[in-house]
Amino acid sequence: MSLLGVLIVVAGFALRFNPLLVVTVAGIVSALLAGMTPLQILDAFGTGFSDSRSISLAFIVLPVIGLAERYGLQQRAKTLIGRAARLTAGRLLLLYLFVRQVAAALGLTSIGGVAQMVRPVIYPMAEGAVMRAHGKHLPASVTEAVKAHSAAADTVGAFFGEDVFVAIGAVLLITGYVDANYHLKLDALQIAIWALPTAVAAFVIHGWRLLRLDGTLAAMVRDSAGEGELKA
């Protein structure tokens, strides 16, 4: 019966209700099933909220980041990455993966992102590199692949970079949750260090795939050219 709360979460997310409402309702239902009184439920929400405040501390850096953005931080970062324009698509995305991962590991997740970086800078540069190699008229499948890989490099880099930054949600959620529920005292830095091997593996695996991307794209261009000749 107590699994009903989990079901509500799965169904609520699947039906695209607002996650905050889903989580709140699932919490109240779970608590009622556990036989708690309304006052006990409110107390549980209160202590839980107080105990998990550390997760939200990451937001206190927003004023500084906003200040630097106001003076052109993103534009400067774009200028720096723009100097790598001589690379092939695969190597460019590999470099971006590296920069994104390292920046996120230092807590600088606002450097990068699909809206700020990939659409205006990274994707056009990657596509430009493919055009330099294969001519201006690329098959639609190649353009799609370049777009998908540009977005994926950003997400993989951000995920497996920020997991080693001590002040980001994931690390603080682990220490906050575990300390509150199991009476441990885990230091955030310890969690971040144990996330390092996976971060390195993510770079090696995804980086290796990016290095093979140029060959894959070339084959896609050849294949579609072959199809074009057959049709002609």
Next chain:
Amino acid sequence: MIGAQWVYWLAGAFFLSAGIQVARDRHHAKRWTSAAFWLLLGASFFYGSFVHGRSGGMPAAGSWPAWPLGLAAIAMACIAGLGLTSPGAVRTTSEAEREASAARKRNLLFVPALTIPVVTVAFSAGLSRVAIDGRPLLARGQETLVGLGAAAAIALIVGAVALRPRDPFVAFREGRRLLESIGWAVLLPQMLGVLGGLFTQAGVGGQVGAIAQHLVPEHSRILAVLVYALGMAAFTIAMGNAFAAFPIMTAAVGWPVLVQHLHAHPAPTFAIGMLAGYCGTLCTPMAANFNLVPPALLEMNDKYGQIKVQIPTAAALFVVNVALLLVLPFL
């Protein structure tokens, strides 16, 4: 001894400042509900310090009742969950002004941002060893949080010196702009933390654990690790968020079976377990902001194109995580 309480108050003050700005913004589309959300959030960061929680710093005797905070949390979830908050139009620099400024300030722009990780690490690695009269300067286990608070404060000063804004409070306007653009998602991680606690009290972990223990024979390290990692990935795919899966699978398998029964070291177990969940995040449309918004922004024909590219990396990385979980926590 310096603890994390003042860092919570710093964060509370920042949320309050955002709330006050919204309340004074006559052109804000959802002025009063948005202001109420941020003001409540700010106030609860102060109130929370006087509630006797498990990680609270205050003695039980002088503590305040927790239920008003619970009421505030549910109120905030309802305000934001029902779409009653929205970002206001904050005046900031134009793209052209930023280009011109970037050309002038050059790499100086990175200094305030880089101050944050440098100071945070200096606190958690360096100052954590400093003791005065035999008592540690920073509260144990809270070095990183204290460091983050100090870093945010120091970086603001560094930013003011390096970038010389005419109005010193402009950083809080820019902070409000970013905070409002994140919107209700600011509250979600904490509410998921609350839910995890309630799941534990309702015995969800025990139930999933009972199911998991049917799958995990006693003393089988390989099966226990597989169930923990697969459960993290599967729950994450279903919920779109590894943060939601973590409390469930940790209460079910990670803590009782791996740590308590098989004596796995907790830090690597939980760190890598969470990352097994991240592999699920790469594969799920439920994580819309990571996997569906980018293809839309890039005007792709296949809105699942990014997920398809990410699945091979996620699968290989999942295997790596299982291998790491089999070894590192048992060293």
